[in-house]
Amino acid sequence: METASPSYLLIVGGVLFAVLNVAAGLIWMERRMLALWQDRYGPNRAGPFGLFIVLVDTIKLFFKEDWIPPFADKPVFVLAPAIVVVSVLMGFVIIPFAPGVVVADLNIGLLFFLAMSSMGAYSIILGGWASDNKYALLGAMRGAAQMISYEVFMGLALMGVVLLSGSFNLREIVEAQRGMWYVIPQFVGFVIFLIAGVAETHRLPFDIPEAESELIAGFHSEYSGMKFGMFFIGEYMGITLISCLVVTLYFGGWLGPAFLPPMVWFVLKTFVFISLFILLRASMPRPRYDQLMEYGWKILLPLTLLNLMVTAAIVLINK
Amino acid sequence: MFSLLRSMWLTFLHAFHKRETIQYPEEKAPLSTRWRGRIVLTRDPDMGERCVGCYLCAAACPVDCISLQATQDETGRRYPEFFRINFSRCIFCGFCEEACPTYAIQLIPDFEMGEYNRQNLVYEKKDLLINGQGKYPGYNYYRVAGMAIGGKDKGEAENEREPIDIKSLIP
Numbered sequence: 001m002e003t004a005s006p007s008y009l010l011i012v013g014g015v016l017f018a019v020l021n022v023a024a025g026l027i028w029m030e031r032r033m034l035a036l037w038q039d040r041y042g043p044n045r046a047g048p049f050g051l052f053i054v055l056v057d058t059i060k061l062f063f064k065e066d067w068i069p070p071f072a073d074k075p076v077f078v079l080a081p082a083i084v085v086v087s088v089l090m091g092f093v094i095i096p097f098a099p100g101v102v103v104a105d106l107n108i109g110l111l112f113f114l115a116m117s118s119m120g121a122y123s124i125i126l127g128g129w130a131s132d133n134k135y136a137l138l139g140a141m142r143g144a145a146q147m148i149s150y151e152v153f154m155g156l157a158l159m160g161v162v163l164l165s166g167s168f169n170l171r172e173i174v175e176a177q178r179g180m181w182y183v184i185p186q187f188v189g190f191v192i193f194l195i196a197g198v199a200e201t202h203r204l205p206f207d208i209p210e211a212e213s214e215l216i217a218g219f220h221s222e223y224s225g226m227k228f229g230m231f232f233i234g235e236y237m238g239i240t241l242i243s244c245l246v247v248t249l250y251f252g253g254w255l256g257p258a259f260l261p262p263m264v265w266f267v268l269k270t271f272v273f274i275s276l277f278i279l280l281r282a283s284m285p286r287p288r289y290d291q292l293m294e295y296g297w298k299i300l301l302p303l304t305l306l307n308l309m310v311t312a313a314i315v316l317i318n319k
Numbered sequence: 320m321f322s323l324l325r326s327m328w329l330t331f332l333h334a335f336h337k338r339e340t341i342q343y344p345e346e347k348a349p350l351s352t353r354w355r356g357r358i359v360l361t362r363d364p365d366m367g368e369r370c371v372g373c374y375l376c377a378a379a380c381p382v383d384c385i386s387l388q389a390t391q392d393e394t395g396r397r398y399p400e401f402f403r404i405n406f407s408r409c410i411f412c413g414f415c416e417e418a419c420p421t422y423a424i425q426l427i428p429d430f431e432m433g434e435y436n437r438q439n440l441v442y443e444k445k446d447l448l449i450n451g452q453g454k455y456p457g458y459n460y461y462r463v464a465g466m467a468i469g470g471k472d473k474g475e476a477e478n479e480r481e482p483i484d485i486k487s488l489i490p
Contacts, residue, residue, distance in 0.1 A: 037333045041340045283330035284323065 012103055019092050023236040028054045030236075030278050037282040061232075066225030073130040080127035081220075081227045084234030087119035091241045096171045098254045098263040109170040110162065113245065114155050117200055120238070121147040124202070124209055127231070128219035139218025142289055143209030146199055149296045150206075153304040154196035160189040160311040161249050174253035183250040188307040190250040192300055194276075197246065199296070201238035204281035208289055243273035352454070354428035355413045358404055360444065361425055361453035368448065369423035369460055371397045376415035376424050384408035385415060394469025396461065402447060406432060407440040421460040425453040 028043065028051060035042025043050030068077060094109035096102040106112050121144055128140020162168060164185060165176035173182075183190050199206040210218035220231045247253060247269040254262035287295065341348050350356075363369050372389025390400040415424050434440050452458070467473045474481040 035338075037330050039333055039336050039339045041338055041342075279327060279331055283327045 011101055014101075015092060015097070015103055016089070019089065019237060019240060020233075022240050023233050024054050024058060026236040026239065026274065027057055027232075029274070030281075033275060033278045034282055037279065058229075061226055061229035064225040066227060069131070069133075069222050071132045072222060073132065076126050076130035077222075078227070080123045080130060081223065081230035081234070083123035083126065084120060085230050085237070087116045087123070088234050088237040088241055090119075091116040092237075092244070094170055095241075095244045095248060096174055096253060097244075097266050098261070101263065102171060105171055106169065108168045110158055110168045110173075114151070114158075117154070118147075118151055120200070120234075121151070123231075123234070124219045127223070128209075131219070131222035133222050135215040135217075136219050136221045139209045139211065139215045139221070142211075143202060143219055146202065146206065146208050146292060146296075149293060150196045150199035153192060153296070153301050154200060156301075156304040156308055157189045157192040157196060158249065159308050160186045163308075163311050163315050170248050170253075174248060174255065177252040177255060181250060181252040181255075186250060186307075186311070188303060189311075190246070192304050192307070193249070194242075194246060195300065197242035198277065198280060199292075201235060201242055203235070203239060203277060205284035205286060206292060207286060208292055211286065239274060239277050240270070243270045243277065246273050350428040352428065355411045355416075355426040356428050356430040357432055358406075358409070358411075358415065358424060358426055358442075358447065359449045359453060360402060360423055360447045361449060361451060361455075363459040363461070364452060364457060365459065366450070367396070367461070368398045369421045369458075370399050370402065371421055371423070371460065372399045373397075373420060375418040375420060379414040379418035381412060381414060382408045382410055396468045399444065402444040404442045404447060405440065406442060407437055422453070422455040422458055423460075425455075427453070 031053070032042040032050070034040075043053040046052040046056060068074060091113050093103045094106055094112050096105075124143035124147065125140050128136040128138075128143070131137070161173060161182050164182060165173045167173060167176070198204075202209045207218075210220070212218070215221070220228055223231060244266075247266060251269050253269075254266040256262070256265035260268075361369050370387075372387060374387065374389070377383070377385040377387060384405040385403070387402040388400040389397050391397050411426065413426050416426050419425075432440070461468055461471065461476075463477050463479075465473060465476055465479055
């Protein structure tokens with residue numbers, strides 16, 4: 001652990017500030033983008049382009065009654081939303097936003113991210129279980145199954161990148177992409193990682209745990225006020241995290257032509273992927289639960305293994 | 320898989336479509352003249368009330384939101400003593416308008432009647448009665464009906480023959 005120099009503290013604070021604000025801003029952005037793709041305007045009354053909707057939503061969440069159901073398991077019920085936010089924020093620790101702008105330059109960065117995203121499954125299970133509500137439990141069970149299954153080949157899909165770059169360190173992975181972005185040699189891996197990432201953040205095509213048309217609101221049926229807000233913000237931060245990772249691993253992170261600073265390149269690419277997430281939400285139907293599991297285990301897992309083996313073979317031949 | 324990508328592409332193309340939203344307070348949706356909005360009571364051309372207190376509208380109302388009490392003035396002309404529509408119950412189905420034999424009750428294309436207080440949605444006759452003929456100009460019930468009121472005896476209405484003298488044999 002290095003000593004906390006002022007510049008390092010600035011980086012930590014900056015990352016935290018940026019991530020939380022981006023997550024809040026995504027509320028507005030998602031509504032605007034969905035409206036754009038559904039020929040509507042979305043929020044456009046409060047303030048310029050409806051930007052104050054973020055402020056108003058936040059204030060509303062803070063002042064709503066934070067009601068804990070009397071039948072809930074209180075300590076676990078309170079803990080569950082915190083786990084989401086903590087695990088996602090810990091995931092941001094390893095992402096290099098620009099040369100030198102990284103909170104923790106871990107040599108096992110990718111493994112750390114996978115560990116942290118696995119922690120996210122706990123929040124769903126604990127939240128659904130502590131709610132003591134059948135719908136919430138159903139959502140939690142589905143969420144647990146989905147997240148654990150998709151975790152498997154999410155990790156395996158990343159291994160192709162690790163093979164090519166020879167490192168788990170995200171900074172080195174970005175540096176290794178100077179010649180060619182990994183989206184080209186690792187296209188299958190990229191697609192699978194994107195799908196697994198969508199499932200991991202239980203985002204709309206795979207929003208099986210929430211499924212508001214089947215289960216009231218899934219695992220957070222009983223939550224209100226800021227606890228619900230934490231699940232909500234956690235989801236948006238998860239989107240940002242997965243987008244950042246896709247950019248870092250497959251689209252060369254902060255690499256780009258020199259007429260823009262590296263940070264701007266990173267933000268632009270991330271924004272593109274966040275938009276892709278929202279486009280997925282706007283255009284995809286929700287798969288049935290058993291279809292989702294079958295798709296994961298019977299199609300994506302073999303594909304991932306095949307991709308990994310072919311990549312490894314090519315790397316060995318070139319040696 | 321291809322269909323998924325195709326649907327994503329088509330959804331993306333919607334970004335370049337025209338937006339459908341009508342920015343309500345600034346621009347209003349065009350409403351037809353027969354649009355069923357606020358209910359009014361109309362008057363005939365010489366400014367008498369058209370309503371004759373026949374209770375047909377109250378009977379036709381599916382939610383029973385109309386209540387009235389008929390009385391007569393000194394000329395024998397019937398009119399409602401009070402006429403009350405509770406708009407918090409009203410479903411704007413227009414059955415009262417269809418049931419009305421004298422074109423008195425009419426629905427007009429105005430829907431902006433929100434209130435903060437529920438009691439304010441109970442409209443009395445002073446709120447309902449307008450100084451106009453609504454959708455049926457020129458119609459005057461007592462000028463075409465064969466009923467005797469002050470200033471008009473039987474047989475004096477438009478298109479009406481003299482009543483037959485039933486005591487005589489001459490046709």
